[in-house]
Amino acid sequence: MAIASGTWNVISEVGLTQTIDATSITQNYPIGHRVKCKDVGATNYGEGEFVYLKGVASTIVGSTAIYEAVAGQTTLTVARSKGPVAFAMSANVALQWGWYQVHGMCVVATVTTGGTPATCYVTATAGKVV
8 A cells, every 4th residue: 555645645656765745864765766646635636756856955845946867966947947857845955855746737836826727937036937
């Protein structure tokens, strides 16, 4: 049986020692380890895929980051960032490890408020989109 991770239940493997919404000062999984989960909370985000990466300073829940797949290092996005994109599931700051969502609907830190799905653009504000 999968362990609940916040409102996310892991569906791709049995058990998860570090929940999707947690950070750790200890690396608990190989860099780039991926899990699939299903949201069982009231938000009903459906299924999502998450990758295990290193944090970076100023990360908040929903921060938009690019990451280097081999080293697992994240960098908060700014205008003209290039690389695979992921969204922080926790305040996973420097010297910590955590999960980033790479597929599915998720919480995203924005510069402006909105309520409906829309096209996103990176901004000069690190880690946020508009």
